[in-house]
Amino acid sequence: MKFGIFYEHQLPKPWTDGAEQKLFHEALEQVELADRLGIDYAWEVEHHFLEEYSHSSAPEVFLAACSQRTRNIRLGHGICLSPPGYNHPARVAERIATLDIVSNGRVDWGTGESSSLMELGGFRVPVEEKRAMWAEAVEQTANMMVMSPYPGFEGKYFSMPCRNVVPKPVQRPHPPIWIACSKRETIHLAARCGIGALTFAFVDPAEARHWVDDYYRILKTECVPIGHSINPNICMVSGFSVHPDKDEALKRGLDGFMFFGFALGHFYIFGEHKPGRTDVWQKYQAARGMMPTNEARGIGTPDEVRRHLRGFAEAGVDQVCFVQQGGNNRHDHICESLELFGRDIMPEFKERAAEREARKLEMLAPYLEQAMARKQKMRALTDDEVPTYMALGRQVVATSQQAEISQDGKVADFGRGDINVPLQDPSRKVEAAQ
Template identity: 30%
Template sequence: MEFGIFLNGFIPGPAAHDRASEHLGLRRELDLAIKADKHNWKYVWFGEHHALTEYSHMSAPEVLMGYVAAKTERIHLCTGINSLSPRKEHPVRYAERAAMLDHITEGRFEWGTGRGAGSHEVASFNIMDTNSTKAEWDEVAPQIVRMWEQYDYSFHGEHFTVPTPHNILPKPYGHSHPPIWMACGNPGSFAKAGSLGIGAIAFNFEPIYNLKGRIQAYKEAAENPTEILGDYQNNNVMMTNGVICLSDRKRAREIALRGQAGYLVTLVNLYHDTMPKSTDGITWPTPPTDLSSLGGDELLDQLIAGGFLLCGTPEEVCEQVAAYQEVGCDQLVFGLSANLTHDEYHEQIELFGDKVIPEFDKNPEHSTSVYRRNAGGPKYPPFNGPVNEELVHSVLPANAILGLDGQPQG
């Protein structure tokens, strides 16, 4: 099992309306990604949301990725998620940006995709319905791979067109393309991701064992994919959850029971109207339930047993992680708990990375890197139409990297 952190630009309370605080909050999340790179974490996922006050101010994650890429060496940088509606942005821009990030990170970029999280944010792009986003994803996602691989790309679809041949640039880094992922919710979407040979991104808002059937649907479909979307299979299920892992057990449990424990969930309930609300259904600005008043330690033990969160010392958390292995998760990713201070985040990233991750992740190489390295070759031919053999270089400037004979020069 591999591990990652999930950054979302979460800036709660009055700070969301104070520019200096907003700046500090975003910079603090970048610091956490850089810290994770030094403590065995393999992935950092960057959310992308629009106009979701407090919940997520990370509207342009690719900018942050460029900064983090320059400050890190090993950790993979992933979009979680890039929604693909052509009404939001032309698909050529998705292909260009992903390929450029692939170069900047030298193969450490991973492309997580989806339909979008809710009606409020897509309305900021004049999208007043979400009914067609599934059909848009189905059309756009395979075309991005074609854009990455072909030199005379054109397309006439229902949702977007590139009417004449164009070479979409740059091409991805190396011989293949970034790993592809899709956000999943119901069993059908898990099976769809498996059948397309792409990774499944799952968000856990219910008992972990409830997800076993969905993960099985993915794994069964992944055994015999109907048509792999890219030029290799990314056989991975990523699951998000929360964790409080500290050396002091009592302090970890006290933090878990803090009165503001469910604050973030109230914002999820407010904005994410394309999926069911949490079991308590509490929506901002209604305050979250004070867990300490509902049973305290006994309730916390029930939540831990149900897989709603992980909590305790590294030894205890190791036992809890095993449940995720049991249901078939390949990658476990933790969002930033609303209960922790910034200093406590740093403490946790170091402690979990040094004490827990080595117990489960024995391979220094990322699984997605292995899949990509073993890619058999491009899925599509380099050209759709005939090539004019008379179009050849006859002269090159001095700073050309390859000469007319194709050999390095300068």
């Protein structure tokens, strides 16, 4: 089983000068440490306007900084918001490919829609259409990374003409695709689309087994890939704080973990928020005594955390991702937990990870081959079909000269192309796999 660390960049109030700067630089140090310890992934979210809960609105910048401080750890968008109102598909393709280049091929491309009205409303993304927007955008972004040139597209939610989207990623055909899942139905969607499931739901190993079984059953029988490769993986998140003394592990990690859950609920389920005024930490403090604490799995002694992780491994989970940066959890405590985990817990799981992965891929190989055969690929343009575009300056001159010539009745050919060349035939659109 593989392991990752997960960042929201939480910053409870009250805020002091330099607090955000300190938060980000401490997170960079934690990722450096995780890389040295041999932890497999660093995941970074994309959220907007979710004060205190997440100050991570530009994950591509943070992950690029991580890429230059690390050598082996994979850098995951957990996730990049996909509806075009958040990010134009061509800009996503460009950013993912550039990050893949500067990291020497270490990027995982997580995708999602968001379920927060603060974000959806802020970018005018309609709730009832966000899933369809996700599907259209993810499929076309993958096409942009693979095709030279991208033929152009006229869809329901975005359109663009033929362009060659550069650069292309190091990983071919493109980095592994994931989707954020908080419900079992999204696990099913991930399997049908042939992408990894980032399950941001705190379930126990017994429940995880049902999610894993569903995912691989559907992957084998119903998958039609949304991308140009299949990423058969399922990741579960877990709390995280390790110390030889259980009470100290709880003291160091429980409050931050509970704030993580409360703040998530505030923005996604039950809260009312006044931008720039609501104090989420204060609301949490008022509610803390009424909140259950029995869901703090992954927080305890090395033996307790080891048993917790064995349950996930036995359930068939491919990766466990730790929420270690939550609330006011301290940087030095996070680092101590990571070091203890890397020394006393992780080796048991790492020594079998490569063998387990090889067996899994060997077993899945015929199913993945059948799934790829079911994919309808976007038709590439022939050389003659690729349009030629006239530079703006030349068009301005040509238009001016044409006006002069038309006055004395002469006719001239100023070359092929026009900045207003129409989009390619919409029939080239391929519906996203559902």
